[in-house]
Amino acid sequence: MTSVIVVGGGAAGLVAAWRAASLGHRVTLLEANGRLGVKLRISGGGKCNITHDGPPKALLAAFTKDQARFLRASLHAFGSEAVLDLLRREGVATYVRDNGRVFPLDRPGSASAVVAAFETLVHRAGVDVRTGARVTGLLGGAPRIEGVRLEREDVTAGGVILATGGASYPETGTRGEVLDWLKALGVPVRPWFPALAPIPLEIPRPAWEGVALRDGELRLSAGPEGRRLAAFRGDALFTKTGISGPAALELSQAAERARRGGPAWLTYAAVVDPPETVDTALQAEARANPRLLAGTWLGRHLPERLVDPLLAEAGLPRDLRLKDLPKEARRTLVALVTALPLGAPRPVPLARGEVAAGGVALSAVDPHTMALRGWENLRVCGELLDLDGPVGGYNLQAAFSTGFAAGSLG
Ligand SMILES: Cc1cc2nc3c(=O)[nH]c(=O)nc-3n(C[C@H](O)[C@H](O)[C@H](O)COP(=O)(O)OP(=O)(O)OC[C@H]3O[C@@H](n4cnc5c(N)ncnc54)[C@H](O)[C@@H]3O)c2cc1C
Structure with a gap:
């Protein structure tokens, strides 16, 4: 003993x-x-x-x-x-x-x-x-x-x-x-x-605190146009200072490593299909349902609370209908649902x-x-x-x- x-x-x-x-x-x-x-x-x-x-x-x-x-x-x-x-x-x-x-x-x-x-x-x-x-x-x-x-x-x-x-x-x-x-x-x-920590963001969205992005994928890349470094399927949640939720926790270590090594950038793909596929679906929707509001389409993929602010940030009117959607605006909508920009991470605590x-x-x-x-x-x-x-x-x-x-x- x-x-x-x-x-x-x-x-x-x-x-x-x-x-x-x-x-x-x-x-x-x-x-x-x-x-x-x-x-x-x-x-x-x-x-x-x-x-x-x-x-x-x-x-x-x-x-x-x-x-x-x-x-x-x-x-x-x-x-x-x-x-x-x-x-x-x-x-x-x-x-x-x-x-x-x-x-x-x-x-x-x-x-x-x-x-x-x-x-x-x-x-x-x-x-x-x-x-x-x-x-x-x-x-x-x-x-x-x-x-x-x-x-x-x-x-x-x-x-x-x-x-x-x-x-x-x-x-x-x-x-x-x-x-x-x-x-x-x-x-x-x-x-x-x-x-496994929440990720603070350079430009947080305190007004969206508590809003959850669901069933999509959080993605990390080396800058806004950089190559994909990591991704995690799961929900993310806006907090006062950044993002939390399962996907954010799982990606936090990679985000901090990337941030320390150079530019790092986060996006959330509410729809994980490639943008071309979503674009084709949106065009089909516009033909089938021309009077549908662009905001209604957006709200099918992103939380309702984000729709108006995102349309405003993109310079798109709230009464914009799919039949009147210019190509550029269509691209913007597709980008919002396939790669909602969350921006650069700040140091993960x-x-x-x-x-x-x-x-x-x-x-x-x-x-x-x-x-x-x-x-x-x-x-x-x-x-x-x-x-x-x-x-x-x-x-x-x-x-x-x-x-x-x-x-x-x-
Ligand atoms: C908020 C939160 C939620 C979590 N939820 C889960 C979960 O649901 N499932 C899961 O699998 N994991 C979870 N984890 C992770 C999990 O709790 C830890 O991985 C696990 O507790 C590690 O066990 P450990 O015994 O090594 O350390 P700890 O459980 O942290 O125990 C270490 C102990 O050592 C003591 N100690 C430290 N230094 C000294 C010292 N100098 N002298 C004397 N005592 C000392 C500390 O006081 C502490 O009590 C969670 C962690 C956190 C923070």
Whole structure:
């Protein structure tokens, strides 16, 4: 039996601590916040999208190749079924939505029920839980960690598991400082980088706040006339400062990367067909229905609230009918529905991401044990690793799986 310190009482740390204690190790869990699982409690809008339904292979496909290769072993050892089984045994019933996302059964504060289940598990396994315990430094150096420094004392242990999360939503306790300490100790890291965050725009549309662009594709290109860099099918939502919604979150990392590298430009294709196809359809509509207002046609594809302002911006009268549509105006209407210009992105805020990209380089970690290479007794798991999946339960699952591997001490 070894004494083990787990730093961080979030998704990964809770599982790591429970697993290590269940295997007979003497575990102390140190959490900076006054209570456990703060980020878990706000996940999925307070409902907690625990995981994604499906076999490991399907879940791995949501990650980049390198990330999937790294996650394969831990996801097979502790995949979504294993997580759900564990929770079910603690009384958390779940259901799968049509899109494969798994949630606890709908009731207020369902995310808290998930945290409560993990709290029960760690307490029952005999973990010594210390909340309000912010670690301020690591003791020792490669190849052995001796323990950790707290504000007022040093705590030594036979092994340390770091599960301190990413660097977004710092108000939930995740400030990302542990990555700096590891870097200083010679551990290869990739700097934190914004991901799954709303995208602020150079020229926001506060008047359109709350308006959703639905069922289309958000596209990123290298400038207004530049080549396509990335695209994501899904809804986007105007906010006071830019855009949010699923498509914006998914494209935010690429948008920030593009912005840092040169010109970047966003458009929304409410209709994903090529402009020529839409143009042909519009001409056919004009023949079949010549008295139809151009605005009515526009409103079939874009939210009603945008129709008048867009017509005005394009210099088209509100009473313009399809039969009177000059070629140039037709092109304008087609462009609005196939590539509504949203403009250049502003810096994507790291703090507002559902995850932070970057973290401990995966090449520095044994994917079976989460042990840091070159260290005898130091492991890392969860978002502290250079892992970032899409929205849909993948990030919590990655935290659970890597936490389980890290806690599986011999
Ligand atoms: C708003 C929001 C919604 C989300 N919704 C979902 C969702 O529905 N589904 C999904 O899969 N993912 C979701 N995510 C992402 C998911 O929550 C994270 O990927 C996941 O929580 C990472 O788990 P973790 O254990 O690595 O880190 P965390 O859960 O962040 O836990 C890390 C813990 O370490 C503690 N800590 C940090 N530094 C120290 C220190 N120096 N000393 C002591 N303790 C420290 C922190 O206080 C924190 O409690 C969401 C994220 C956000 C921000």
